Amino acid sequence: MCGIVGYVGPRDCSDVLIEALTKLEYRGYDSAGIAVFENGRIKVAKSKGRLTDLVEKMNKEGKPKGHAGIGHTRWATHGEPSDVNSHPHSGRRVTIVHNGIIENYKEIKQFLIDNDRTEFLSDTDTEVVAQLLDFYYDGDPVRCIRRVLHEIRGSFALGIVFADRPETVYAVRCESPLIVGQGKGEVFIASDVPAIIKYTKDYYLLDHKEIAVLRNGTVQFCSLHGRIIEKELLTADWDEDSAEKGGYPHFMIKEIHEQPTAVKTTITPRIENGLPDLSECGITPETLRGFKNIFIVACGTAMHAGMVGKYVIEKLARVSVTVDIASEFRYRDPLIDENDLVIIISQSGETADSKAVLSLVKQRNAKTLAVVNVKGSSIAREADMVIYTHAGPEIAVASTKAYMVQLSVMYLLAFEMAFAKGRISEEECRRLTLELVRVPDIIDQTIKRIENVCRYVSTKLITADSLLYIGRGLDYALSMEGSLKLKEISYIHSESYAAGELKHGTISLITEGMPVIAVATQNSLFEKTLSNIKEVKARGAMTIVICDQKADIDFDVANYIVRIPRISEMLMPMIATVPMQLLAYYTSVNKGNDVDKPRNLAKSVTVE
Ligand code: AGP
Numbered sequence: 001m002c003g004i005v006g007y008v009g010p011r012d013c014s015d016v017l018i019e020a021l022t023k024l025e026y027r028g029y030d031s032a033g034i035a036v037f038e039n040g041r042i043k044v045a046k047s048k049g050r051l052t053d054l055v056e057k058m059n060k061e062g063k064p065k066g067h068a069g070i071g072h073t074r075w076a077t078h079g080e081p082s083d084v085n086s087h088p089h090s091g092r093r094v095t096i097v098h099n100g101i102i103e104n105y106k107e108i109k110q111f112l113i114d115n116d117r118t119e120f121l122s123d124t125d126t127e128v129v130a131q132l133l134d135f136y137y138d139g140d141p142v143r144c145i146r147r148v149l150h151e152i153r154g155s156f157a158l159g160i161v162f163a164d165r166p167e168t169v170y171a172v173r174c175e176s177p178l179i180v181g182q183g184k185g186e187v188f189i190a191s192d193v194p195a196i197i198k199y200t201k202d203y204y205l206l207d208h209k210e211i212a213v214l215r216n217g218t219v220q221f222c223s224l225h226g227r228i229i230e231k232e233l234l235t236a237d238w239d240e241d242s243a244e245k246g247g248y249p250h251f252m253i254k255e256i257h258e259q260p261t262a263v264k265t266t267i268t269p270r271i272e273n274g275l276p277d278l279s280e281c282g283i284t285p286e287t288l289r290g291f292k293n294i295f296i297v298a299c300g301t302a303m304h305a306g307m308v309g310k311y312v313i314e315k316l317a318r319v320s321v322t323v324d325i326a327s328e329f330r331y332r333d334p335l336i337d338e339n340d341l342v343i344i345i346s347q348s349g350e351t352a353d354s355k356a357v358l359s360l361v362k363q364r365n366a367k368t369l370a371v372v373n374v375k376g377s378s379i380a381r382e383a384d385m386v387i388y389t390h391a392g393p394e395i396a397v398a399s400t401k402a403y404m405v406q407l408s409v410m411y412l413l414a415f416e417m418a419f420a421k422g423r424i425s426e427e428e429c430r431r432l433t434l435e436l437v438r439v440p441d442i443i444d445q446t447i448k449r450i451e452n453v454c455r456y457v458s459t460k461l462i463t464a465d466s467l468l469y470i471g472r473g474l475d476y477a478l479s480m481e482g483s484l485k486l487k488e489i490s491y492i493h494s495e496s497y498a499a500g501e502l503k504h505g506t507i508s509l510i511t512e513g514m515p516v517i518a519v520a521t522q523n524s525l526f527e528k529t530l531s532n533i534k535e536v537k538a539r540g541a542m543t544i545v546i547c548d549q550k551a552d553i554d555f556d557v558a559n560y561i562v563r564i565p566r567i568s569e570m571l572m573p574m575i576a577t578v579p580m581q582l583l584a585y586y587t588s589v590n591k592g593n594d595v596d597k598p599r600n601l602a603k604s605v606t607v608e
Pocket of ligand 1: 299300301302303345346347348349350351354397398399400485488603604605
């Protein structure tokens with residue numbers, strides 16, 4: 001979604017803003033712009049398209065020169081992507097950038113029109129806020145922002161400059177993320193840490209409806225009621241290199257290769273004497289014994305990690321687990337009470353629908369556990385318990401390493417819960433934990449062993465219009481993620497299907513040469529899946545089978561076979577994920593797509 005940046009300090013402000021926005025490109029955008037104080041006056045440059053289009057425009061028309069300003073990458077919600085709808089937007093004395101949605105912008109616009117403010121240039125909700133700020137501005141910026149905060153509804157973060165307050169940037173957030181970076185004699189605002197990590201690792205998290213005033217290289221915070229507040233300065237625990245491609249052509253492939261380390265870093269601190277120990281996350285065996293039902297609620301890839309979690313928790317701990325899509329769950333008046341545990345999985349910790357579910361289930365007194373990658377994010381802060389995944393920054397829109405670490409947390413939880421409930425012995429828990437500890441090395445070997453195979457097989461997919469991913473049991477749960485990965489970056493329509501369900505309708509889609517990718521890693525279901533592969537092959541499908549090294553399968557059944565190391569079938573998803581990611585990645589590369597920034601998508605979906 002949109003990215004916000006701001007700067008006050010000695011450097012060339014336009015350069016800093018563009019550089020910082022580049023680091024937020026992964027969030028997805030379709031236009032960009034900046035506003036900088038040049039000789040005491042606000043100068044705006046904005047353009048539809050990529051940041052390079054904006055830079056080209058500034059090279060032709062003159063780059064704003066100054067030391068304080070705000071910048072923005074826009075992912076269109078209200079009004080099409082165009083120069084005029086790009087941010088910043090201005091009232092007479094106020095210029096703003098905005099991430100999020102103003103729900104009551106129509107009423108506010110009407111109010112402004114009724115009060116003779118009719119100069120709206122764009123279709124955006126943002127311009128309405130700029131005009132409202134201007135309407136109430138009486139020379140006291142903070143009072144004006146506070147007043148407007150009482151009137152606007154929605155989830156948003158704003159960067160604001162007032163024409164008569166040169167060299168000063170104001171910022172405020174309500175739901176949408178915003179941080180304030182503190183460097184030596186310079187200050188920044190940004191939607192996310194990667195934007196500022198080149199300049200400083202130190203930052204403040206702006207809380208709900210807090211206002212930041214950036215001036216003279218320092219920042220002051222105040223509450224909605226105008227009270228000055230002190231905030232804790234945090235330090236990012238990763239460096240600039242983590243947010244760079246490090247020699248890889250795309251973030252996605254870099255992040256695939258980072259998975260062994262990410263899993264190791266996530267599980268190691270949660271294992272004590274060979275057994276899972278989630279006590280540092282506020283989770284004890286007593287906590288895990290106390291729930292009647294478990295709900296896992298999330299969106300997209302994170303929800304798919306929950307699907308694997310369901311199979312594993314139910315199998316080992318014998319507790320009923322319901323997995324739900326957050327955007328559905330929040331509106332279906334779910335049957336939840338204080339005896340239930342709701343697990344929200346989210347890489348960003350800022351996904352609007354997942355956040356809404358968290359508030360809903362808290363109102364119903366359910367216990368909440370967040371599995372989140374971004375430290376200090378809204379979901380992490382609001383849940384009763386949090387297990388941080390330690391994947392480091394995930395920049396590619398298509399989630400890979402975040403999914404893998406989410407899986408590893410699902411296993412740790414399942415093992416500890418099953419042991420706490422007496423469903424597995426200590427010996428079995430140790431055996432499973434040890435096997436999990438060995439997984440990062442096997443992921444590493446798998447990537448090395450099959451990357452070229454997947455690169456080759458992907459060349460067989462690029463002309464397809466549509467394909468199916470099939471599997472049974474955990475392989476089915478996994479194929480949902482394989483299918484999503486492929487479609488989001490290759491733009492090939494793909495559907496995941498329970499292999500045994502094909503005969504009930506979907507098999508009629510199979511035509512000569514249609515690719516069917518079968519995930520067949522579950523020994524206990526192998527023969528059944530094999531029959532389904534034969535069924536589609538007999539009807540002309542081009543079959544690609546992901547199976548383990550020892551699987552008994554021939555080229556008369558599979559056109560292409562991707563063999564991966566065999567470990568216990570319960571843990572196979574962590575290995576079988578790798579070929580699915582690589583197939584998606586290389587198909588996208590071979591099609592010449594923008595792998596890290598697929599069309600129409602945003603990394604963090606902070607609006608509904
Ligand atoms: C998948 O590759 C996507 N990035 C997407 O499905 C993502 O998992 C979803 O939007 C949820 O995001 P979150 O984990 O940040 O909540």
